[in-house]
Amino acid sequence: MTQSTNTLPHWDMTVVYPGLDSPEFEQGVNTITQDIGLLGDLFDTHGIAKREPGPLDEETVRTFETVTSRYNEVLDEAHVLIAYLYCLVSTDSRDDAAQARMSALENQSMRLSQLGTRFTAWLGALDIDSLIERSEIAREHGYALRRAKVEAEHLMSPDEEALAAELNLSGGTAWSKLHGNLTSQLSVPIDLNGEERDLPMSMIRNLALDPDRDTRRRAYEAEIAGWERVALPLAAALNSIKGEVNTLSQRRGWDTPLDEAVFENAIDRQTLEVMMEAARESFPDFRRYLRAKARALGLPALAWYDLLAPISKNARTWEFEEGASFIERQFSTYSTKMSEYAARAFRERWVDAEPRSGKRDGAYCIMLRGEESRIFANFKPAFTGVSTLAHELGHGYHNLNKARRTPIQRSTPMTLAETASIFCETIIQNAALKEASEAEQLALLETSLEGSCQVVVDITSRFLFETSVFEARRERELSVDELKGFMLDAQRETYGDGLDQEVLHPYMWAVKGHYYSAGRSYYNYPYMFGLLFGLGLYARYTQEPEGFKAGYDDLLSSTGLADAATLASRFGIDITTPEFWRSSLDVI
Numbered sequence: 001m002t003q004s005t006n007t008l009p010h011w012d013m014t015v016v017y018p019g020l021d022s023p024e025f026e027q028g029v030n031t032i033t034q035d036i037g038l039l040g041d042l043f044d045t046h047g048i049a050k051r052e053p054g055p056l057d058e059e060t061v062r063t064f065e066t067v068t069s070r071y072n073e074v075l076d077e078a079h080v081l082i083a084y085l086y087c088l089v090s091t092d093s094r095d096d097a098a099q100a101r102m103s104a105l106e107n108q109s110m111r112l113s114q115l116g117t118r119f120t121a122w123l124g125a126l127d128i129d130s131l132i133e134r135s136e137i138a139r140e141h142g143y144a145l146r147r148a149k150v151e152a153e154h155l156m157s158p159d160e161e162a163l164a165a166e167l168n169l170s171g172g173t174a175w176s177k178l179h180g181n182l183t184s185q186l187s188v189p190i191d192l193n194g195e196e197r198d199l200p201m202s203m204i205r206n207l208a209l210d211p212d213r214d215t216r217r218r219a220y221e222a223e224i225a226g227w228e229r230v231a232l233p234l235a236a237a238l239n240s241i242k243g244e245v246n247t248l249s250q251r252r253g254w255d256t257p258l259d260e261a262v263f264e265n266a267i268d269r270q271t272l273e274v275m276m277e278a279a280r281e282s283f284p285d286f287r288r289y290l291r292a293k294a295r296a297l298g299l300p301a302l303a304w305y306d307l308l309a310p311i312s313k314n315a316r317t318w319e320f321e322e323g324a325s326f327i328e329r330q331f332s333t334y335s336t337k338m339s340e341y342a343a344r345a346f347r348e349r350w351v352d353a354e355p356r357s358g359k360r361d362g363a364y365c366i367m368l369r370g371e372e373s374r375i376f377a378n379f380k381p382a383f384t385g386v387s388t389l390a391h392e393l394g395h396g397y398h399n400l401n402k403a404r405r406t407p408i409q410r411s412t413p414m415t416l417a418e419t420a421s422i423f424c425e426t427i428i429q430n431a432a433l434k435e436a437s438e439a440e441q442l443a444l445l446e447t448s449l450e451g452s453c454q455v456v457v458d459i460t461s462r463f464l465f466e467t468s469v470f471e472a473r474r475e476r477e478l479s480v481d482e483l484k485g486f487m488l489d490a491q492r493e494t495y496g497d498g499l500d501q502e503v504l505h506p507y508m509w510a511v512k513g514h515y516y517s518a519g520r521s522y523y524n525y526p527y528m529f530g531l532l533f534g535l536g537l538y539a540r541y542t543q544e545p546e547g548f549k550a551g552y553d554d555l556l557s558s559t560g561l562a563d564a565a566t567l568a569s570r571f572g573i574d575i576t577t578p579e580f581w582r583s584s585l586d587v588i
Contacts, residue, residue: 008354050121075407093184094358125150154252172518175237179516185362188226201363211313220305227507231480242473261522266413266563278581290498302505323386330431353379365395394424401556416559418530455531464490464526532584
């Protein structure tokens with residue numbers, strides 16, 4: 001697959017600040033530094049810290065309203081700077097000036113995090129129900145306050161929490177940064193058409209979609225060799241992060257890191273278990289699909305490097321501009337608001353689509369300021385590239401609907417963060433199927449099944465791998481070979497006879513940046529939740545379009561205002577039983 005990248009867009013960050021050396025950026029840094037300091041003074045003045053429970057008097061209510069309002073304002077200010085710098089370093093990890101600025105800002109962000117922990121501890125001593133009765137601001141933040149009450153029960157002592165936040169900068173955050181910088185700058189030698197070339201790892205991985213099997217095989221072998229070169233420092237990073245999480249999770253009174261992750265994702269263990277049970281029940285069907293794909297490709301079994309292969313060597317090429325126009329047009333079939341949002345994102349250059357050296361792999365959407373987001377992608381000139389754009393624009397549409405909320409209200413668990421992205425992706429997939437020829441329909445259906453297989457089967461393998469690592473890491477550090485072994489065991493358990501058991505991916509733990517976060521463990525099963533919940537919502541939309549539209553945008557704006565089960569019940573969905581998850585898997 002040949003990809004021309006010279007026309008792919010880069011996003012425009014100059015509308016936020018003209019540059020890192022501009023007076024505007026310097027003023028922004030000075031302002032947030034000063035405002036975080038003043039917020040700390042405000043906390044000190046009002047005694048915002050862990051304390052003994054006491055009666056809720058009028059002075060405490062006024063203090064809550066003053067502190068909450070100012071805290072939200074400072075969170076908004078800080079977010080713009082953090083998002084701006086993150087966009088710079090994720091597209092060019094070799095930008096030393098941006099890296100230095102990000103490091104300096106992380107110190108300020110750490111101070112803000114410490115204040116947030118103090119706020120949570122203080123709320124833990126209040127009568128939240130009484131506070132909600134007596135304060136409009138408390139009523140608007142009721143869900144977050146009740147969660148803070150639970151979270152306060154899982155805090156260490158104030159000094160320990162403050163120290164943990166400071167040490168994280170040279171611990172989990174530093175190890176995560178190492179993974180991002182190392183993998184984004186990793187170039188891999190490969191022979192393509194008789195020419196030896198050094199390509200960024202992101203471009204090597206894009207060759208997994210090439211119609212030529214020999215090209216895919218050589219790309220896979222080059223990729224594995226590339227990960228082997230950097231496996232030792234990445235294993236050190238993973239060991240350190242998982243060790244840190246194990247220690248802090250235990251000290252904060254969680255039974256396991258998974259229990260903490262379930263709480264952070266606004267579900268319960270029962271919901272997780274019934275979803276995973278339904279997923280396991282579907283594995284025979286996904287393996288049947290993988291064997292059918294192997295037959296379509298004329299193979300006895302799929303190797304790992306065949307997973308994303310197109311089933312037709314004449315698969316349609318989708319250029320970026322063509323895909324962007326298609327997305328705008330199809331979003332308009334749902335609503336003018338959604339279509340205009342996508343058009344604005346493309347017109348105002350919110351999208352960075354070109355794969356290049358120094359740019360991280362993958363895709364994401366980040367809220368920037370107000371109604372603006374930024375869409376990060378490594379565009380592939382295939383329908384998967386268009387589908388990924390629609391997915392990330394769905395996140396942006398979600399952000400658009402949350403824009404009127406405060407930062408505390410906007411905090412959305414990962415389980416619900418995929419709601420709009422899956423919905424938008426489904427709109428595009430169904431539209432493409434309607435317009436395609438019979439041969440193209442088969443290819444598109446296969447692409448859809450391929451994506452679902454990744455989100456159900458591969459995500460389960462990642463979940464199993466992470467569980468194994470957390471359990472083993474309680475005892476000692478794990479070697480590269482042990483990490484590879486856990487990864488292969490998880491892939492064999494999930495893919496089964498759907499893949500050639502001798503050609504799997506032992507370094508997938510090095511590929512996925514999701515493992516390298518001390519603040520967000522099990523960054524995997526929420527994707528499955530998002531896919532199946534999103535499909536369930538889309539089914540409701542097809543049954544009653546106008547009624548669905550009346551409540552959907554409000555649902556998106558409310559994902560930080562209630563737990564997943566409560567929000568799902570608005571559309572008659574019960575996520576605590578396996579029947580719902582089975583019905584969504586039946587759609588696939």
